[in-house]
Amino acid sequence: MLWQMLRFALGGLAANKVRSALTMLGVLIGVASVILLLAVGNGSSVAVKDSITALGTNSLTVSSTSARGAATAAKKLTVEDAKALATATDAPAIKSVAPVVTTTATALYGNISYQPGSVVGTYPAYFETANQKVARGDYFSNDDVLNSRKVAVLGSATAKQLFDTEDPVGKKIVLGSTPFTVVGVLQAKGSTGFNDPDDVVIAPLPTVQNAFTGFGSVNQILVQAGSAEQTTEAQNDVSRILLGTHAIADPAKADFRISSQSSLLTARESTTRTFTVLLGAVAAISLLVGGIGITNIMLVTVTERTKEIGIRKALGAPRAVVLGQFLMESTLLSVLGAGLGVLAGLIGSHFSIVGIKPVVIPESVLGAFGIAVAIGLFFGSYPANRAARLRPIDALRHE
């Protein structure tokens, strides 16, 4: 019964109504895709920003750059460099320093063998600087570092792999060939997509050096500035001190690089911006296609009704009235289409798309709606103008 009624209703939407509906659909898709694609772009940029701020915005990473020229073999970063930074009295912006060595090793627990993303040897200051918090157990202490104790803190992903639901704290794992006692498990931070910060084993620096890397250089020195505003100052201090310890006069010849999370943030942001712009361009094209659809339909309508236009003009219809009539039709098409498009876009943005939660940009809603209506006016005005300019007799003679 209901189906029957629906079929009658659909039958009623014959001829021109179908045409108008299709035109409106074109605009609808255009507007909805602008809103949705920009929301996806924005959503991914918000996600990146969140994950980077989660890493701590006031931390600096010092890493050595590879040898510059054959003459001066680049000096690697060492624990002494880190100590120089930590003990410097004229660098108030530097809050804490943690040298870092990174390696890989296979972890064993019982009969489970797993290779974590990285094995990190560092100082306790690392946890705060890298914004790593323990969920269970505790961090290792300075005392553990001084005594090279074989203790480790696991990232949440690593803990899950090795222990599944078991509580790892207090358990012994074998890393490479060295037994470690797990003292803590970190909170999950979530993946940024490139490497998983949760898939890690963190142990005291000398322990890792002893077991794996040897007591040479360190891979990085993590420096924490007093606050996000002090990062630039801290960066300058680090640069000055390290140029001193490395005995380099020309800052341009520095054999180390300092990167901050905020510079990382800017880099990532520009990537996502490109992404958003690309998506926006695609969406804009579909909006344009919708606009061309309006023009097309209005041209057909005008051609079909040229004779009627002639009659109206012969009866004294001023050009503005004829123009208004056809502009009204095209504007209605675009306003209705754009309105429904906004609706579709907003509804669509509630679903996550390719793993990204879209975040609607309010300006894009207004913009897409406005542009669609403007396109309707603009593209509709061409056929409408053509209709209005016709000499009555030419319109009347039109077959």
Next chain:
Amino acid sequence: MTAQKPPAGARPPVIQIRQVIKSYGHGDAVVHALRGPSAPGGGEPLGVSLDIAEGDYVAVMGSSGSGKSTLMNILGCLDVPTSGRYLLDGIDVGHLDEGQLSLVRNRKIGFVFQSFNLVPRTTALAQVELPLAYAGVRAAERRRRALAALSLVGLAERAGHKPNQLSGGQQQRVAVARALVTAPAMLLADEPTGNLDSHSTEEVLSIIDGLNAAGRTVVLITHEDEVARHAKRVIRLMDGAIVSDVRQAEVDGPPPALGVEVGV
């Protein structure tokens, strides 16, 4: 050839056309729909010149393709001549802009087309209301006047019908009602009775006679002598030129057919 001078003291002719030529196409394929007499020695066409006085009732006759509709379209400001001037109420129409032209079409001229030209999918009432709507008349007033015009042509009870629900004669009468609803000073009718039987023809003509008796200038095109008998003046066209111009009754008097009816 030229129209008779109106009686002394009367107003100047409402319609004055001077050396009007209308041609279609170019070069060898050129067609002169209106050409007037040729210059002595078979030279260039000189164009049609014609005066029509206010209150006159002119029938334009001539064979098919002789240029009657072409002339009428120019008189109705629907078309522009290729050369020559058209003065309506002493104003050169060629100098008017679009807006002024649509005002002239709306206020001064009532046009009945050879082929009805009703707006499709529109009721007779809405049809007749159209010129009033373009003139900015308010809805209630529009409706009243449109209904009055429709009942004048005897179609009051067909007001709600659309063109495809009306007979040819009824459509023609709707077109007449639409032309006279604004009470224009000039009624231009291109074969208003071409599709009507003799009875309907008489009905439409008596309406037009009445309008002329009320002082409106009427120009109508016809093929029938019966219809031409109603006019005060008969002009014959041949190949785009006026070949005869006969006055049947005084401009100031009543239309001859009305006079006859009164006389009988």
